[in-house]
Amino acid sequence: MKHSKSEKQIAGEKATDYIKDGMVVGLGTGSTVYYTIKRLGTLVKKGLKIEAVSTSSATTKLAKSLGIPLVSANDVSRIDVTIDGADEIDPRFYAIKGGGGALLYEKIVATISRKVICVVDSTKLTNQIGRFPLPVEVVPFAYKHVLKKLAKNGLEATLRLNEDKKPYLTDEKNMILDLRLGRIESPTELADWLNGIPGIVEHGLFIDLINEVMVGEKNLCKILKRKQDR
Numbered sequence: 051m052k053h054s055k056s057e058k059q060i061a062g063e064k065a066t067d068y069i070k071d072g073m074v075v076g077l078g079t080g081s082t083v084y085y086t087i088k089r090l091g092t093l094v095k096k097g098l099k100i101e102a103v104s105t106s107s108a109t110t111k112l113a114k115s116l117g118i119p120l121v122s123a124n125d126v127s128r129i130d131v132t133i134d135g136a137d138e139i140d141p142r143f144y145a146i147k148g149g150g151g152a153l154l155y156e157k158i159v160a161t162i163s164r165k166v167i168c169v170v171d172s173t174k175l176t177n178q179i180g181r182f183p184l185p186v187e188v189v190p191f192a193y194k195h196v197l198k199k200l201a202k203n204g205l206e207a208t209l210r211l212n213e214d215k216k217p218y219l220t221d222e223k224n225m226i227l228d229l230r231l232g233r234i235e236s237p238t239e240l241a242d243w244l245n246g247i248p249g250i251v252e253h254g255l256f257i258d259l260i261n262e263v264m265v266g267e268k269n270l271c272k273i274l275k276r277k278q279d280r
């Protein structure tokens with residue numbers, strides 16, 4: 051029996067249409083971009099010549115297993131296009147990322163990319179971000195003080211734990227606090243405020259970083275574009 055593809059698979063695979071010979075490609079993290087990476091592996095086997103920059107140990111493992119050539123971010127002067135998922139995204143392409151814990155590398159890679167394509171299923175689209183808890187990466191040295199500072203400002207946060215109920219550690223060995231906000235009135239203001247708190251390494255608010263969104267909707271892929279690429 052033939053199974054129909056999921057929305058994630060439809061969007062994830064479609065994004066590989068952008069990848070051409072000679073490109074440096076940023077590879078995001080998660081279950082949607084998984085399909086992008088799988089398809090890229092097939093294309094590389096068929097002769098596509100690319101180099102990829104990975105955003106997490108999980109993506110590195112997958113890309114390596116498929117024979118996709120990897121380079122480190124420091125060894126490239128630019129990334130032509132990055133494909134990554136999102137936890138929520140609004141009509142301005144403001145997004146929450148980091149559900150998979152890779153927000154720091156994802157934001158660095160997005161920032162040095164000429165174009166960022168976000169691949170999502172239709173459940174990720176929202177008019178106002180904030181329903182998904184906002185991941186904030188903190189240095190272990192200061193996490194209790196960051197929690198206190200957030201609480202003092204009325205922001206409820208929880209320390210992310212792994213399956214063993216120990217603090218979840220990112221690839222940089224930092225911790226993650228998940229902020230329950232409900233809705234974010236001003237994502238830019240919140241981003242600036244979080245950036246100013248010592249101990250916070252990065253947060254999952256992606257503002258003015260995403261150029262295009264590919265949305266799997268039923269069995270089709272809808273493409274939403276922002277006016278200008280960087």
Ligand SMILES: O=C(CO)[C@H](O)[C@H](O)COP(=O)(O)O
Nearest residue numbers: 080081082135148149150152
């Ligand atoms: O930001 C991320 C990982 O840090 C992911 O892109 C985000 O969590 C979406 O993942 P998925 O495609 O599995 O729904």
